[in-house]
Amino acid sequence: MKTLIIEDERSLTLEIKLFLEKAFYLCDSAYDATEAKKLMIDNEYDFILLDLGLPDKDGLELLNETKKMCPSASYIILTARGDLEDRIKGLDLGADDYLPKPFSLLELQSRMQAISRRKSGNNDPVMELGDFSIDLNKRSVCFEEKEIELSRKEFDLLSYMILHKNRPLTRLQLSEHIWGNFSDDDYDSNFIDVHIKNIRKKMSAHAPVDWLQTLRGIGYKIKI
Numbered sequence: 001m002k003t004l005i006i007e008d009e010r011s012l013t014l015e016i017k018l019f020l021e022k023a024f025y026l027c028d029s030a031y032d033a034t035e036a037k038k039l040m041i042d043n044e045y046d047f048i049l050l051d052l053g054l055p056d057k058d059g060l061e062l063l064n065e066t067k068k069m070c071p072s073a074s075y076i077i078l079t080a081r082g083d084l085e086d087r088i089k090g091l092d093l094g095a096d097d098y099l100p101k102p103f104s105l106l107e108l109q110s111r112m113q114a115i116s117r118r119k120s121g122n123n124d125p126v127m128e129l130g131d132f133s134i135d136l137n138k139r140s141v142c143f144e145e146k147e148i149e150l151s152r153k154e155f156d157l158l159s160y161m162i163l164h165k166n167r168p169l170t171r172l173q174l175s176e177h178i179w180g181n182f183s184d185d186d187y188d189s190n191f192i193d194v195h196i197k198n199i200r201k202k203m204s205a206h207a208p209v210d211w212l213q214t215l216r217g218i219g220y221k222i223k224i
Contacts, residue, residue, distance in 0.1 A: 001116070001160070002177050003047040005029045006036045006062070007078065008055050016049065019105040024139075024156055025112075026177070033057035040066060044176065045073045047112055050095075052079040052086065060089055067094045074115045078103065113137060120163040127162065129224070131207035134162060143206040150202060153178060157195050161212075161222045170219040196220060 003025045007013045010031065017027045028043065030036035033056050040048075048070060052059030063075060077090045080101040087098045096115050099108060113136070117125060125137040133142045139155050141148045150158065156178050161169060171192045179191065196212070203209045213221045 001046040001112075002026045002043065003028070003049065003112075004036065004039060004043070004045045004073075005049045006033070006054065006059075007049070007051040008032060008053070009051070016105065016108070020109070023109055024152065026179075031055075033059075033062045036062065037066070037069070040069045044173075045070055046116075046177065048073045048075050049078050049108075050075060052077060052090075060086065060093060063090060063093050063095060074112075074119065076108070076111060076115070078108075116163050120165060129162065129222070130209065130211050132203060134158070136162070141203070143203075146206075148202055148206065150199065151195075154195050154199050154202075157192070158199055161220065165222045165224050168215050168218050168221050172219075174219060192219070 001024075003020060005013050005016050005027060007016070007029070008031045013029045013031070017029055020027050025047075028039055028045075030039055033054050048066065050059055050063060050066075054062065059077070059079065063077070066073075067075070075095040076097045076099055077087075077095050078099050078101060079086070090098055097111050099111065113125065117136070126133060126135045128134075131143060132148075134140070135142075136159050139159070141150055141155070141158070157174060160174065160177055174192050196214075200209050200212060211223055213223050215221055
């Protein structure tokens with residue numbers, strides 16, 4: 001999951017970034033609104049964590065602008081401003097959640113996971129996919145209670161597709177959200193194809209995986 005942290009307190013930004021990267025999120029950071037908008041022009045994000053007290057623009061004003069730039073992203077407001085009016089305005093402008101400072105990083109991660117499940121229609125972190133059980137929180141894939149060993153990137157790819165089930169995903173989209181940014185010279189769709197092949201091989205040894213579809217000329221889709 002690609003995440004943009006917009007926070008002018010550099011120590012807190014680094015703390016959030018290191019924590020989320022250990023939880024397998026890909027993180028960019030910006031310390032002001034100007035830098036954040038530049039990043040959003042070139043990148044598509046799953047999450048945007050937004051501080052309201054930015055040095056060059058009010059966070060609520062930035063939220064209103066960036067919702068038009070990144071309409072598919074999920075927004076969580078992180079701020080020391082605890083006024084009820086600010087919370088209501090932020091939610092009215094399209095924020096998905098509001099977390100006052102100081103906050104627990106574990107709670108932040110939990111709220112991000114809950115938003116992802118809600119948007120994908122999966123309120124339960126454990127879901128059934130054909131004959132398989134996938135626990136998105138524990139990062140496990142099981143068949144008849146026997147765990148199937150996937151690599152970190154294989155699970156990242158599978159879970160991202162699950163959260164966007166029934167939606168065609170291009171190889172470039174998958175690469176950007178799992179590996180980060182690619183320049184035109186560096187991009188190689190074979191990265192995705194090899195990992196999809198490995199997922200199919202490991203899981204089809206136990207049961208059919210016809211829910212994992214190849215879309216010729218486009219990419220892949222999980223159809224449920």
